[in-house]
Amino acid sequence: MSFWDEFLSKLYPGALTTLQLLAVTIPSSIILGIFIGFLRVYGGKIGKTLANLYVYIFRGFPLLVTLMIMFFGLADIGIRLTPYWAAALAIIVCSSAYQSEYVRMSILSIDEGQSLAARSLGMRRSAEILYIILPQALRIALPGIGNEVIYMILYSSLAYVVGVNEIFSVAISVNSIWFKPTEVFLTTALIYLAMTTTASYGLKKLERKLWIPGFETGVRR
Amino acid sequence: MNLMTFSKYLPYIFEGSLWSLGLVLGGLGIGFAIGVTFSLIQVYGNPLLKRLISLYVWFFRGTPLIVQLFLFHWSIFPALGIKSTALTTSITVLGLRSGAYQSQIFRGAIGSIEETQMLAARALGMSNWDAISSIILPQALRIAIPQISNEYSIILKDSAICFILGVMELMTRAKYAAIATGIALIPYLIAGLIYLVLTYIGTMFFNLIYLKMRIPDSMEG
């Protein structure tokens, strides 16, 4: 087999694993992030404290450390996760912490009048949150959440560290056999570049589709 | 294999923070130099340079750090004949990467004040360069401080990834301590907490600078 044959044939399952990982982590972290973001605003004393603590820890710990703890650390106390699930969990937990911040800030940016109007019509808190606050907050938080999606694509590469057979670990293993770092790592870089560029493009289209006249979307990184 | 032997490793782990900080400050510094320069070019420079910088930013923001580290250490530097240690490669790559992000931060900051301030400066008879250096840049830098503080936090967490090249920072040391003692959870938790503390200190520091440099009652922040 020639170098390129072997490299590309190994990349294929690796890419699939990466995509699988993303298919799990992206939706989960977004949902969790939204939930925690709302908890931090509407959660009452206990909810807020717990949520804020969660965010403080998982925004403060490097993803790599969280990853090591999920795989090696938890094994110490008897919880043995597979490499794939340790990686997925670490990414979900870390990214959701960041996303909850975008969500929280976007909720707070909505003027009080919206809430007053909702209540004046007789809406209870749950209806107000679901039909008035949530649709607006998500639109405002969209750029920030989109940013996090890009990060998740990039940081999926760290799954290599716990032995997941995704794109980067394929690169490492092929390079260790063939010793062609330039071809291997440049190609790998370009693959990730293609993924993030596609994702960016897709997100811009989504933003345009959801755009409402007069609606300010602007939560910066 | 128990907590007694473990305490021997504490100073070993703590020492890693110096290296981590070295990585961060080096990366932040290089990133700052690149960031400011590139942002000025993007606002005032010629189209070709702007294009090149856009490509640069696109590459460094669109590929994972871990891939960049390997690419530079095993492919680019050797090809250029540069013998780079793990530490220098790490700082360089962190710096190049941060430069990409910081260029966008400063570009935004400059953009937010550009028009009005430039008009006023020209009206006073200032040359372009004078206006930029004494009016626009100082204000832009001040506006950008919160985002630079954020950038600091991010580089700090990314620095953990440099363990892959063998730099003796926090992450690497935690890993060796874990292997040596057979306990994984504790060293990684400690490393995580140290990262938290370092983040906190850094953020406080930037906050202080920001407050000191703020113009009272201005529209910033």
Place this chain on the structure above:
Amino acid sequence: MSDEIVLRVKDLCKRYGDKAVLRGVSFEVERGEVKVIMGPSGTGKTTLLKCIDMLVKPDSGKIWLEDLELTDPRTDVSEARRKIGFVFQEFNLFHHLTAIKNVMIGLTKVKKLPKDEARAIAERSLLKVHIDRELWDRYPAQLSGGQKQRVAIARALAMEPTIMLYDEPTSALDPQLTREVLEVIKELAEDEMTSLIVTHEVNFASEVADEIMIMMDGRIVERGDPRSIIYDPRREETRRFFNKIVKIGDELR
């Protein structure tokens, strides 16, 4: 105009910190009546309206909407609010919904009506405030101030409230747009809609009100029919208040 009392407010008090904003306000509104509250800014008029709708919790005092005591802790306030229509100074239309969706949402999500029924009621409501079909699918940002406020009125109206509360409905509008909104409120009032209006518009008040109440320092200091209040008030402060407004009003005209 029947003698049935729709709203009764008794000894309403509210303070923010050490500032007493409402110091014992009492009055009644009968069915079909139009009452206007006027007075210098910052005297608690907005707070009064918000307390009545229980958007703000009063410190003491009682409020009755027909037979229901709103201030009773056992009362389901959300349910009661359906019967009170509130029109805000800043409109507060829902940014993410079109005009007609704004009017429909109370009907579908609060009253749980089926979509087509809600739509029919919403359309009628919008036509009543003279918002034509072509504006129905516009978003609030695409409407003028006057249009926004009229949609807001339609939104409150669609719930078929027992009483409408207007909190300075035209204060955020340019003079040209003020008129179209006041026209609508006037039409509704003439149509026997029980209304409580806070406004600065003296002419409008004199045309539409059955009674004007003057609020100063958190209390109602004078009340009576429009003609006597405006042109021959009993109290010195009231006289001074109207002198100030009428003078400014004259200049605007």
